[in-house]
Amino acid sequence: MRETTLRDVADLAGVSPRTVSNVVNGYAKVTDSTRAKVEAAIAELGYRPNVLARNLATGRSGQIVVVVPYLDTPYFAELLQAIIPAARKLGYNVLIDQTDGDRQHEGELIGRGSRRHLFDGMIISPLGLAQEDLAARDPSLPLVVLGERVSDGTFDHVGIDDVAASTEAVAHLIAIGRRRIAAIGDQPYPTGEAAQLRTRGFRAAHEAAGLPVDESLIIGTTRFNRIDGATAMAALLDRADPPDAVFCYSDLVASGAIHTALGRGLRVPEDIAVIGYDDIEDGRYSQPTISTISPDKKAIAQLAVDRLVLRIAASEPIPGVELRAAHQLVPRQSTLGY
Amino acid sequence: MRETTLRDVADLAGVSPRTVSNVVNGYAKVTDSTRAKVEAAIAELGYRPNVLARNLATGRSGQIVVVVPYLDTPYFAELLQAIIPAARKLGYNVLIDQTDGDRQHEGELIGRGSRRHLFDGMIISPLGLAQEDLAARDPSLPLVVLGERVSDGTFDHVGIDDVAASTEAVAHLIAIGRRRIAAIGDQPYPTGEAAQLRTRGFRAAHEAAGLPVDESLIIGTTRFNRIDGATAMAALLDRADPPDAVFCYSDLVASGAIHTALGRGLRVPEDIAVIGYDDIEDGRYSQPTISTISPDKKAIAQLAVDRLVLRIAASEPIPGVELRAAHQLVPRQSTLGY
DNA sequence: AGTTCCGATTGCAGCGCTGCAAAGGACTAT
DNA sequence: ATAGTCCTTTGCAGCGCTGCAATCGGAACT
Numbered sequence: 001m002r003e004t005t006l007r008d009v010a011d012l013a014g015v016s017p018r019t020v021s022n023v024v025n026g027y028a029k030v031t032d033s034t035r036a037k038v039e040a041a042i043a044e045l046g047y048r049p050n051v052l053a054r055n056l057a058t059g060r061s062g063q064i065v066v067v068v069p070y071l072d073t074p075y076f077a078e079l080l081q082a083i084i085p086a087a088r089k090l091g092y093n094v095l096i097d098q099t100d101g102d103r104q105h106e107g108e109l110i111g112r113g114s115r116r117h118l119f120d121g122m123i124i125s126p127l128g129l130a131q132e133d134l135a136a137r138d139p140s141l142p143l144v145v146l147g148e149r150v151s152d153g154t155f156d157h158v159g160i161d162d163v164a165a166s167t168e169a170v171a172h173l174i175a176i177g178r179r180r181i182a183a184i185g186d187q188p189y190p191t192g193e194a195a196q197l198r199t200r201g202f203r204a205a206h207e208a209a210g211l212p213v214d215e216s217l218i219i220g221t222t223r224f225n226r227i228d229g230a231t232a233m234a235a236l237l238d239r240a241d242p243p244d245a246v247f248c249y250s251d252l253v254a255s256g257a258i259h260t261a262l263g264r265g266l267r268v269p270e271d272i273a274v275i276g277y278d279d280i281e282d283g284r285y286s287q288p289t290i291s292t293i294s295p296d297k298k299a300i301a302q303l304a305v306d307r308l309v310l311r312i313a314a315s316e317p318i319p320g321v322e323l324r325a326a327h328q329l330v331p332r333q334s335t336l337g338y
Numbered sequence: 339m340r341e342t343t344l345r346d347v348a349d350l351a352g353v354s355p356r357t358v359s360n361v362v363n364g365y366a367k368v369t370d371s372t373r374a375k376v377e378a379a380i381a382e383l384g385y386r387p388n389v390l391a392r393n394l395a396t397g398r399s400g401q402i403v404v405v406v407p408y409l410d411t412p413y414f415a416e417l418l419q420a421i422i423p424a425a426r427k428l429g430y431n432v433l434i435d436q437t438d439g440d441r442q443h444e445g446e447l448i449g450r451g452s453r454r455h456l457f458d459g460m461i462i463s464p465l466g467l468a469q470e471d472l473a474a475r476d477p478s479l480p481l482v483v484l485g486e487r488v489s490d491g492t493f494d495h496v497g498i499d500d501v502a503a504s505t506e507a508v509a510h511l512i513a514i515g516r517r518r519i520a521a522i523g524d525q526p527y528p529t530g531e532a533a534q535l536r537t538r539g540f541r542a543a544h545e546a547a548g549l550p551v552d553e554s555l556i557i558g559t560t561r562f563n564r565i566d567g568a569t570a571m572a573a574l575l576d577r578a579d580p581p582d583a584v585f586c587y588s589d590l591v592a593s594g595a596i597h598t599a600l601g602r603g604l605r606v607p608e609d610i611a612v613i614g615y616d617d618i619e620d621g622r623y624s625q626p627t628i629s630t631i632s633p634d635k636k637a638i639a640q641l642a643v644d645r646l647v648l649r650i651a652a653s654e655p656i657p658g659v660e661l662r663a664a665h666q667l668v669p670r671q672s673t674l675g676y
Numbered sequence: 677a678g679t680t681c682c683g684a685t686t687g688c689a690g691c692g693c694t695g696c697a698a699a700g701g702a703c704t705a706t
Numbered sequence: 707a708t709a710g711t712c713c714t715t716t717g718c719a720g721c722g723c724t725g726c727a728a729t730c731g732g733a734a735c736t
Contacts, residue, residue: 005722016686021724029684051455052393053722056691061390063456071422072415072619081410084436093456096434098422117389118401118431226623255623262625281410285564285593287600287625343692354716359694367714391692394721679736686729692721699716706709 004045013041024049060120063093064308067109067124069101073225074280075250076125079146082301083123090309095119101223103128103191110137121308130190142311144304148194151320156311158304160295160327162194166201167208168329169275169293170247174209176335178245178273181206182217184232184257185224185249198249198277217243224249229256237264244272245335251276251283254290258334274334288333299325342383351379362387398458401431402646405447405462407439411563412618413588414463417484420639421461428647433457439561441466441529448475459646468528480649482642486532489658494649496642498665500532503631504539505546506667507613508585510629512547514673516583516611519544520555522570522595523562523587536587536615555581562587567594575602582610583673589614589621592628596672612672626671637663 006024010017015034022030023038030038041047055061066083068076084094095118099105106129110122121142126134126149135152137143143155151157173181183202187195199218206213219235221228229248236242237260248254254276258268266272268288276283279294303323311318344362348355353372360368361376368376379385393399404421406414422432433456437443444467448460459480464472464487473490475481481493489495511519521540525533537556544551557573559566567586571594574580586592592614596606604610606626614621617632641661649656 003722007722017722018686018724019684022685025724031684034684046450048450048452048454050394050722051453052390052397052399053691054724055390056388056394056693057722057724059390059691070419072412072419074410074412074415077410077412077415080434081408081436084409084434093433093453095431096418096422098419112384112386114386115389115431116386226619230623255620259623259625281564282620285568285597287597341692345692355692356694356716357714360715363694369714372715388692391721392694394723395692395694397721677736679734681732681734683732684730686727688726688728689724691724694719694721696718697716698718699714701714702712704709704711706707 003050004047005050006047008045009038009041009047012045013037060312061118062091063095063119064121064123064305064312065095065097065109065119067097067099067106067122067126069099069125069127071096071098073252074282075252075278078280079125079297079301082298083305086301086305090305092120092305092309099127101127103130103133107133107136110134110141110143112138116141121312123304123308128191142308142314144308144311146300146304148197151322153320154317155320156304156307156323157320158300158307158323158325160300160325162197163201163204165277165293165295165327165329166198166247167204168201169277170202170205171208172291172329172331172335173245173247173273173275174205174211176245176269176273178243179211180214180217180241180243181245181247182219182236182243183247183249184219184221184229184236184253186218186220187222188220195249198247202247221249221253224253226252226256226259229253229258230260231256233257233260237261237266242272245269246272246274248274248276251278251280251290251292253277254292254334255282255286258286258288258290269333269335269337275331276334279330283332288338291332291335292330294328294330296326296328341388342385343388344385346383347376347379347385350383351375398650399456400429401433401457402459402461402643402650403433403435403447403457405435405437405444405460405464407437407463407465409434409436411590412620413590413616416618417463417635417639420636421643424639424643428643430458430643430647437465439465441468441471445471445474448472448479448481450476454479459650461642461646466529480646480652482646482649484638484642486535489660491658492655493658494642494645494661495658496638496645496661496663498633498638498663500535501539501542503615503633503665503667504536504585505542506539507615507631508540508543509546510667510669510673511583511585511611511613512543512549514583514607514611516581517549518552518555518579518581519549519583519585520557520574520581521585521587522557522559522567522574522591524556524558525560526558533587536585540585559587559591562591564590564594564597567591567596568598569594571595571598575599575604580610583607584610584612586612586614589616589618589628589630591615592630592672593620593624596624596626596628607671607673607675613669614672617668621670626676629670629673630668632666632668634664634666 125146219232276292283290463484557570614630621628
């Protein structure tokens with residue numbers, strides 16, 4: 001049995017297909033009486049518009065794609081959780097893509113890929129993309145970038161003030177009396193901008209407090225996972241002069257670091273204080289609970305979606321902007337104790 | 339500037355649009371020479387097929403939707419992480435939807451919703467759906483259900499053997515010498531089938547060991563989150579006769595339960611052993627690491643996608659099947675100690 | 677009453693592709 | 707040389723909807 005179409009409804013209601021379309025889309029001026037007739041017909045036939053046909057006719061898909069490196073990283077999962085309803089509210093479906101932080105994969109997605117027609121715009125949280133990749137992207141694709149990238153003026157960028165947030169995190173460690181502070185997560189190479197901003201905050205906090213930075217306490221990691229934190233912490237604790245506090249560039253890193261410290265019989269925060277970044281749910285339930293920098297994820301999601309939709313609707317190219325969401329220092333047991 | 343179309347390519351290559359289509363789709367018999375001409379034209383113009391138009395013409399969207407209650411629940415995130423590549427490999431895009439476990443929301447999704455045309459099939463992990471909701475669904479929607487539902491024969495069901503897995507988990511607790519074992523997560527109402535199967539396993543293990551079940555040690559929770567585990571554990575520990583082991587119906591519940599126990603100065607597993615369910619990544623890094631039942635998520639994903647694609651391709655209705663993925667008991671520190 | 681005006685409704689064409697079946701062309705067999 | 711065969715290529719129509727501009731009919735005006 002064929003799916004009922006606009007034409008079927010029109011025939012039953014005794015009006016033209018175009019009028020049915022007008023009713024369905026809440027368009028323009030339709031008399032109450034015709035509207036009633038049409039709606040009755042729609043109900044009787046159980047008509048539902050064919051989105052595929054509408055997409056072709058309008059040239060828009062009504063979908064946006066959100067690209068994250070890892071879906072199972074709590075920070076991204078929580079962010080997506082915020083983006084989906086925000087987009088849905090504006091009439092957009094959300095496609096989700098996952099790149100494993102692979103530069104090539106990310107590059108293809110923002111390039112002239114064959115899936116382009118499937119979405120009207122993209123929100124991407126790149127990990128492997130270099131600035132040049134962003135420059136080489138499909139210019140027809142409305143784009144909002146999350147995380148730490150400076151826009152070249154043709155796309156928007158949404159994030160928190162990482163330097164300020166990192167500074168606050170480290171200042172907090174200093175405020176509770178720590179003096180040998182390590183940092184876990186630096187990425188001193190082109191695609192590691194996110195990490196570098198945090199390192200900059202790390203330095204800034206030291207400087208503000210008049211403390212020297214022990215460069216050997218800045219540990220690089222290729223990713224921001226638990227295992228990276230666990231490994232780095234092990235290296236730190238193997239030293240003759242271990243730190244008394246650690247600033248981790250993600251809560252997962254912090255979780256891994258704490259795991260290692262506790263496993264060695266150290267007390268957190270008494271022997272070594274730990275602060276993370278992201279405020280993922282885990283951190284509120286782990287043992288000890290993890291002090292962290294909490295980005296306003298809802299705000300990030302809303303800003304990104306609003307801006308993307310604006311960009312999609314724009315007939316002219318609009319200039320890229322830098323949007324900052326709020327963040328907050330959330331001290332918990334891993335720095336304050338119980 | 340207009341996007342180039344099939345027709346543009348055809349004109350440049352000096353063939354008919356239909357032939358270009360044949361080349362693009364790798365169809366049928368196309369001479370090497372024509373293929374070469376067409377491919378050259380495609381490359382020169384940077385042509386990419388318009389998926390929207392193709393969708394309308396074929397009546398298929400090439401998308402499947404995966405519906406989960408919560409995106410930020412690690413188990414579902416990890417499952418999605420497995421489903422996406424499996425689907426992509428078969429040429430399907432994955433849409434993700436999140437229902438908050440809301441029965442009405444879930445019901446709408448499997449019903450005659452207006453988004454129906456956006457996907458060719460659905461994989462759903464229902465939480466609030468009753469059997470009757472499943473019966474009232476849109477029969478035109480190819481459907482694969484994850485988790486604990488018995489199929490009515492018109493859709494497929496993929497899961498692990500929950501009763502067996504739960505039995506193993508509890509048997510493990512018994513094997514390490516525990517005798518007063520609690521269960522956290524029972525849901526003795528129609529939509530709580532998942533939980534009930536685990537409770538059944540809990541009982542079965544007791545019976546097999548010749549142990550009586552203390553009904554008061556079976557604690558109900560409305561959800562399977564950390565907070566539920568934390569709260570339930572608190573109640574258990576407030577008793578005059580607290581248990582010496584707990585079987586938690588998810589790793590998150592276990593995590594919350596452990597958090598409470600440790601917070602009260604108890605040792606895990608010495609004072610109270612804890613085992614979870616799901617094998618989420620957290621459990622491998624928490625302190626202590628969490629013993630668990632590990633469902634083969636990759637297998638679940640593959641089975642679900644394969645079956646759904648089969649169902650989509652089928653011209654005739656095909657009977658629903660029950661597919662079982664493997665599971666494994668993974669003992670860690672929360673039962674074995676350090 | 678005739679004309680103008682304006683809002684409600686309609687018809688047409690086309691979005692870019694594919695399914696179908698027929699046409700065309702090359703080659704073989706007689 | 708002609709008919710038959712088989713494979714490649716083509717043309718047509720249509721998927722179901724919307725943009726646009728024209729049309730229609732009644733109300734308002736002179």
